[in-house]
Amino acid sequence: MSNSGAEQFSYGSFKQVYDSNPSIQRMIKNFDQEKVTLDTEEQEETGLAPQDDNGTGSVSKMAKRATKARR
8 A cells, every 4th residue: 555645544543533433433344453344235146157158149149239229
């Protein structure tokens, strides 16, 4: 991060901001001296494998039709 050109925080200064700012507390799930974990919604894995086009080109054909309809 030293070459990012953005503001940098030490652990102590970040903790001070975190402790005093409820907005920051809502965005941060967890933090320590090594990393910060943002509180975001994680996407569930569906367990479904990507489907193959089986060499028919049907997906490609649908995409071409869709782009022609937009013109």
